[in-house]
Amino acid sequence: MDRDRSELVRALDETFDAFNRVVAETPRDFNLQEIGVVRYVGQGIALVEGLPSVKSEELVRFPGDILGMVFNIDPGEIGVILLDESDRLKAGFEVHRTGRVLDVPVGPALLGRVVDAAGRALDNRGTLRLSMRRPVEREVPAIMDRDPVTVPLQTGIKVVDALIPIGRGQRELILGDRQTGKTAIAVDTIINQKESGVICVYCAIGKRNSAVAKVIADLKEHGAMEYSIVVVATEDDPPGLQFTTPYAATTMAEYFLEGGRDVLIVYDDLTRHARAYRELSLLLRRPPGREAFPGDIFYIHSRLLERSTHLRRELGGGSLTALPIVETEAQNISAYIPTNIISITDGQIYLSPDLFQKGILPAVDVGKSVSRVGGKTQLPAYRAVAGDLRLSYAQFEELEAFARFGTRLDEETRKRIDRGRRVREILKQAQYDPMAVPEQIALFLAVNEGLLDETALDEIDREERKIRRRVRDALPELWVEILAGRELTHGDREVLIRAAREALSPASEVVQGANY
Numbered sequence: 001m002d003r004d005r006s007e008l009v010r011a012l013d014e015t016f017d018a019f020n021r022v023v024a025e026t027p028r029d030f031n032l033q034e035i036g037v038v039r040y041v042g043q044g045i046a047l048v049e050g051l052p053s054v055k056s057e058e059l060v061r062f063p064g065d066i067l068g069m070v071f072n073i074d075p076g077e078i079g080v081i082l083l084d085e086s087d088r089l090k091a092g093f094e095v096h097r098t099g100r101v102l103d104v105p106v107g108p109a110l111l112g113r114v115v116d117a118a119g120r121a122l123d124n125r126g127t128l129r130l131s132m133r134r135p136v137e138r139e140v141p142a143i144m145d146r147d148p149v150t151v152p153l154q155t156g157i158k159v160v161d162a163l164i165p166i167g168r169g170q171r172e173l174i175l176g177d178r179q180t181g182k183t184a185i186a187v188d189t190i191i192n193q194k195e196s197g198v199i200c201v202y203c204a205i206g207k208r209n210s211a212v213a214k215v216i217a218d219l220k221e222h223g224a225m226e227y228s229i230v231v232v233a234t235e236d237d238p239p240g241l242q243f244t245t246p247y248a249a250t251t252m253a254e255y256f257l258e259g260g261r262d263v264l265i266v267y268d269d270l271t272r273h274a275r276a277y278r279e280l281s282l283l284l285r286r287p288p289g290r291e292a293f294p295g296d297i298f299y300i301h302s303r304l305l306e307r308s309t310h311l312r313r314e315l316g317g318g319s320l321t322a323l324p325i326v327e328t329e330a331q332n333i334s335a336y337i338p339t340n341i342i343s344i345t346d347g348q349i350y351l352s353p354d355l356f357q358k359g360i361l362p363a364v365d366v367g368k369s370v371s372r373v374g375g376k377t378q379l380p381a382y383r384a385v386a387g388d389l390r391l392s393y394a395q396f397e398e399l400e401a402f403a404r405f406g407t408r409l410d411e412e413t414r415k416r417i418d419r420g421r422r423v424r425e426i427l428k429q430a431q432y433d434p435m436a437v438p439e440q441i442a443l444f445l446a447v448n449e450g451l452l453d454e455t456a457l458d459e460i461d462r463e464e465r466k467i468r469r470r471v472r473d474a475l476p477e478l479w480v481e482i483l484a485g486r487e488l489t490h491g492d493r494e495v496l497i498r499a500a501r502e503a504l505s506p507a508s509e510v511v512q513g514a515n516y
């Protein structure tokens with residue numbers, strides 16, 4: 001009896017050992033060998049059956065190396081968004097799990113390159129050889145890891161730097177109707193970073209091929225490509241790729257942020273991003289909400305923009321500044337997507353089609369634009385000059401509107417309107433002509449001192465160039481000190497005003513004419 005029992009125990013032990021051996025030798029991710037079947041293929045999506053252990057946001061592979069990302073997990077059916085063209089995909093095809101989430105290559109080799117959301121080169125300069133990969137969706141830095149925004153990000157655009165200043169680590173929305181100069185503001189800001197050491201990422205989402213090609217050509221022409229990465233999903237790309245592109249671009253930017261660098265990222269534009277997400281959600285039958293957008297549309301943008309920050313010094317002190325772009329329809333800034341993004345960002349630059357038509361370029365509507373954190377970051381010398389410009393400019397706009405009714409104006413009011421018109425003229429700026437801070441300071445000082453009061457409005461541009469040239473050539477030391485953040489002394493102001501006055505005097509024209 002005892003013998004029978006011990007044999008039974010030994011047999012059981014052996015069976016148990018054998019079982020353990022099988023478990024130990026089986027690959028851990030044996031579930032990855034699950035094979036699913038495509039049931040339906042739609043515009044940019046596929047419905048799949050038979051991957052019981054698949055996880056949300058996991059990458060799945062279809063025949064022909066087509067990749068998809070798991071989006072919906074319903075009992076008996078999985079909704080997948082496709083990251084490649086779906087023409088070759090048919091119902092009945094097999095689907096395999098990959099066990100990983102979407103990731104992108106990161107590293108300095110991306111600088112100067114044009115890539116897509118999967119890190120594939122689009123610029124005929126050969127494949128990218130990057131060994132490091134990071135997931136596209138990442139957690140945002142914790143509150144305790146962030147420092148206040150203290151350093152300015154100079155755009156080189158007078159109206160922005162003076163009235164709506166942006167700080168490094170801030171999120172400033174650029175919004176306006178179509179063709180109002182939104183991309184131009186972003187591209188000029190990138191061009192202005194040539195000497196600032198800020199790395200730039202331009203992320204095109206759902207734009208026309210020709211528009212993206214123009215941005216790339218502009219960046220190349222102005223020597224900005226060397227410190228920039230262009231990440232592209234055009235309107236011809238599947239909506240899944242358009243949706244993932246801004247997250248991928250942010251991951252590429254974060255590599256430099258974590259290395260302690262200052263980075264600028266432009267999302268051009270988030271309206272098209274929202275539309276791509278709506279398309280995917282409707283196709284996958286997620287319940288539609290306001291304007292047919294799914295309920296989590298706010299979350300997809302907030303989790304993107306929350307990744308912009310100024311990291312605390314112990315973490316390298318880098319910063320990621322975001323300039324998301326949003327297109328409005330018929331100047332309606334209270335539509336669903338614009339209001340959502342306005343509430344996530346730290347301010348907005350609103351571009352008005354009316355100003356654009358009047359030729360006031362950049363067409364920034366100062367009254368509807370705001371920067372909630374950038375004001376504190378302005379360089380001291382700049383703040384001393386541009387400090388009350390915003391208020392006086394707003395007062396001028398009101399007075400001017402009032403004067404249009406043919407009201408008789410007293411001398412004081414007439415002067416203020418005349419001065420305001422000159423300030424507006426000074427704030428106009430051509431594209432691709434970013435201006436250094438000392439030049440901007442000298443111009444604002446000149447107009448505040450009334451040096452341009454006698455100049456006809458259509459000659460201000462010419463006079464402005466003279467002042468800029470003078471400051472650049474004659475005051476190299478003060479130039480460097482202003483950029484280093486020194487406050488303007490009374491003496492410095494006098495020096496700048498004298499330089500402007502000399503530049504404008506007829507005598508200087510003869511000298512300058514001889515020199516240039």
Ligand SMILES: Nc1ncnc2c1ncn2[C@@H]1O[C@H](COP(=O)(O)OP(=O)(O)OP(=O)(O)O)[C@@H](O)[C@H]1O
Nearest residue numbers: 177178179180181182183184185361362429430431
């Ligand atoms: N400061 C400027 N001076 C002169 N022209 C400008 C200026 N800013 C923009 N433009 C011109 O205005 C046009 C529209 O500019 P841009 O493409 O930047 O607008 P957008 O709002 O981004 O357009 P879209 O709606 O197509 O995205 C372009 O032809 C551009 O060259």
